[in-house]
Amino acid sequence: MDSELNALEHKLTQLIQFSGKLRAENQRLRQELAHALSDNRLCGDKMDSAQERLKKLLASLPEDQA
Secondary structure (H helix, E strand, O other): OHHHHHHHHHHHHHHHHHHHHHHHHHHHHHHHHHHHHHHHHHHHHHHHHHHHHHHHHHHHOOOOOO
């Protein structure tokens, strides 16, 4: 009976440690995701800005006379 309780206690300890590791990993992944989403928004804003500048540049070019 004692050996069974010891084995159960050991498995429970392992489970608690594993759960803690998973929580830490999930937190890290949430932070990485937030950073990636922020970078993605920034890139999208830069692309929108570049697209507007290109549209203005194209509009200012003379039309082909051929």
